[in-house]
Amino acid sequence: MSATHTSPPVQGTFRFIWNEMKPRPPFWTPFNMISIPIIVVGMVILVYRFIYGLGSVTNLNQDYAWGVWKGFNVITGVAFAGGAYALCFTVYVMRLEKYKPIIRVTVLNGFLAYVFYAGALILELGRPWNILNPIIGNDFGYNSVLFLVAWHFLLYIIAQFLEVSPVVAEWLDAKKAYRVLYAMTLGLVVFGITLSFLHQSGLGALFLMAKPKIHPLWFSEFIPILFFVSSIFAGISLVIVEGTLSGRYLKEHIGIPEAQSRAILFGLAKGAAIASFAYYFFKLLLFLHEGHWDLLGTGWGLWYLVEVFGLTLLPCLLFALGYRHRSLGIVQTAAWLSLLGVLINRLNVSLIAFNWESVNRYYPTWMEIVVSLTVVLVEVWVFRWFVTRMNFYPRPRAARAHTADGVPAARLVETA
Amino acid sequence: MDRRNFLKTAGVACATAAGARSAAADTQEHKPEEFIGVLVDTTRCIGCRSCEVACAMAHNMPVPDPKTDGALEAVRTTSETAWTVVNRFDTDAGEVFVKKQCMHCWQPACAAACLTNAMKKTETGPVIWQSDKCMGCRYCMISCPFDIPKCEYDHWNPRIQKCNLCWERLQEGQRPACVTSCPTDALTFGTKRELMEIARKRIYTNPDKYVHKIYGEFEAGGTGWLYLSAVPFEQIGFRTDLGTTPYPEYTRDFLYAVPVVFFGLPALLYGLSQLTDRDGSGTGPDPKVVAETTDHQAAH
Ligand code: SF4
Ligand code: SF4
Numbered sequence: 001m002s003a004t005h006t007s008p009p010v011q012g013t014f015r016f017i018w019n020e021m022k023p024r025p026p027f028w029t030p031f032n033m034i035s036i037p038i039i040v041v042g043m044v045i046l047v048y049r050f051i052y053g054l055g056s057v058t059n060l061n062q063d064y065a066w067g068v069w070k071g072f073n074v075i076t077g078v079a080f081a082g083g084a085y086a087l088c089f090t091v092y093v094m095r096l097e098k099y100k101p102i103i104r105v106t107v108l109n110g111f112l113a114y115v116f117y118a119g120a121l122i123l124e125l126g127r128p129w130n131i132l133n134p135i136i137g138n139d140f141g142y143n144s145v146l147f148l149v150a151w152h153f154l155l156y157i158i159a160q161f162l163e164v165s166p167v168v169a170e171w172l173d174a175k176k177a178y179r180v181l182y183a184m185t186l187g188l189v190v191f192g193i194t195l196s197f198l199h200q201s202g203l204g205a206l207f208l209m210a211k212p213k214i215h216p217l218w219f220s221e222f223i224p225i226l227f228f229v230s231s232i233f234a235g236i237s238l239v240i241v242e243g244t245l246s247g248r249y250l251k252e253h254i255g256i257p258e259a260q261s262r263a264i265l266f267g268l269a270k271g272a273a274i275a276s277f278a279y280y281f282f283k284l285l286l287f288l289h290e291g292h293w294d295l296l297g298t299g300w301g302l303w304y305l306v307e308v309f310g311l312t313l314l315p316c317l318l319f320a321l322g323y324r325h326r327s328l329g330i331v332q333t334a335a336w337l338s339l340l341g342v343l344i345n346r347l348n349v350s351l352i353a354f355n356w357e358s359v360n361r362y363y364p365t366w367m368e369i370v371v372s373l374t375v376v377l378v379e380v381w382v383f384r385w386f387v388t389r390m391n392f393y394p395r396p397r398a399a400r401a402h403t404a405d406g407v408p409a410a411r412l413v414e415t416a
Numbered sequence: 417m418d419r420r421n422f423l424k425t426a427g428v429a430c431a432t433a434a435g436a437r438s439a440a441a442d443t444q445e446h447k448p449e450e451f452i453g454v455l456v457d458t459t460r461c462i463g464c465r466s467c468e469v470a471c472a473m474a475h476n477m478p479v480p481d482p483k484t485d486g487a488l489e490a491v492r493t494t495s496e497t498a499w500t501v502v503n504r505f506d507t508d509a510g511e512v513f514v515k516k517q518c519m520h521c522w523q524p525a526c527a528a529a530c531l532t533n534a535m536k537k538t539e540t541g542p543v544i545w546q547s548d549k550c551m552g553c554r555y556c557m558i559s560c561p562f563d564i565p566k567c568e569y570d571h572w573n574p575r576i577q578k579c580n581l582c583w584e585r586l587q588e589g590q591r592p593a594c595v596t597s598c599p600t601d602a603l604t605f606g607t608k609r610e611l612m613e614i615a616r617k618r619i620y621t622n623p624d625k626y627v628h629k630i631y632g633e634f635e636a637g638g639t640g641w642l643y644l645s646a647v648p649f650e651q652i653g654f655r656t657d658l659g660t661t662p663y664p665e666y667t668r669d670f671l672y673a674v675p676v677v678f679f680g681l682p683a684l685l686y687g688l689s690q691l692t693d694r695d696g697s698g699t700g701p702d703p704k705v706v707a708e709t710t711d712h713q714a715a716h
Contacts, residue, residue: 126552
């Protein structure tokens, strides 16, 4: 960073950040080519939505007050972000050092997931300008589950931001800030896990009062516990999938030795197998307890069986199998399947089996889907920006330093 | 189920810990005022829809024309432009007309759902919506067991629309517009206690005319609006499977558990982390250091 030596430090820092904001080559990758048009269209739709109202772009109706932005982005997205608290628990509370190399990136992922997915809540608010009301006390709806969920989202985002901040301090070469921020980690982690437990289950508790509207195969007074347990293996599955994808596309930024990354992956698979089995078992018990045998013969029953066997038990067994045989392929398949299973479960509770007797069925418009994808893709862009600039992964040695013109040394090494 | 008891105990523990203002404390304090409501005698309703017209005029909504619009042909729900609708049902006892609107529950799900108290149970009973507080999350719509609140999706600043029992007229000492407009006295306004007495008396004096049930006495924990009918309520569009538990009750266990978890779990986690801290390194090795070690290993 030769430029910073001649200018005052603060100005230098700004220039450094400014330089780092710019995209890095190669720019014309397939991911960019596909995501940019979607994001642009998504933004246009959002502008339209805020001018002409939700009805102008969505198919929301009076029977389906929440659509895919809530059911997919918020409710499912937050479950997928469960990996952060699950790993924080493993690394900081149980102190299994094995997982330390991926803890930073997982927390980053969790942080961004919350910013974007919990943030997607705002897109679906009819009157988002009043969003601060429950925070500033106009009024505090203490007796509302959503009030708790909203507060926990907010606090969790702050906690996650602080958990991520040492890496940013390190990037900015702020050594003192790094030490101070890093010292707070354990406290933040403990706080973060507690908040996660409460809002993951809180998302389920949102549906407790919708008892007469949800199909009896999906409604249970234990929805909060089901949501919490499934967020554990959904989160772990996402860590596995994300690790696989980054391993392929961000290879030059990741310096985790092969053997160690395999050990981590199979450890995660084992964890996911146990958590998803617990979930499956609990679902089974609930079914036996409620005894809706007669409903199994209906179309809804079939759909329920697909979810429980095809998308819960099957991935669970595959995780176990993949772990036993040390097979990367099987573990990855299991992770994708299990994500699909949690997605279907959340959509069932919030949309598909919700108001199942209604004649005004809700199907999202293409515009709602584009916006949903936009939220995900922007998150991926931001994630990629962070991990390619800062040390979220243990870096290969060469990549840690930047050359004078800001090109990471890794690239030079690679092309040399 | 042991869980109930556990949570009850936990709830008590937390209520003691957090004082009377526990996050979940929603208990009805005993106010001198009595909740008011309306008794609908469906045997008296002739389906003239004067109440719809009066309601629309009182609240600046599009006024229907009962003579020509043929709206009785289909069963309708309330909407963002019609806080009340009258439906016709063909039953064992012939044609029956039923007025539908917000039930003004005693313990409303909508108000328990609302995170800003924009939906509010007022001290005299009407459940009202306050535009300066609402953020448009529509959780009230998800929660209401009677599917009453409606949203103006086509507006940039949508309101939640539902009957407010003519809150503004009540303030001025008037009765609700629908009640005053009814030509057959099918609607009676009063406190729930008075209305229950009237309803019971009608059933006792005409035991063959009415089914022996007052809809709203216990439904969803009891509602401000009460209905009398000559035919079983399922035949005239009422859900009879809603139970008698007040809906906020369904989330109460969860809400009670929150403070317990909020204070208990961190202590547990912290304790656990101390137990596992074998080498006394506090947060454990710095990931940065780990990264570098890993890096050295990789180099070999
Ligand atoms: S009927 Fe619905 S909107 Fe009316 S008070 Fe009850 S819960 Fe609220
Ligand atoms: S839409 Fe408005 S009134 Fe309904 S729950 Fe949300 S904030 Fe409350």
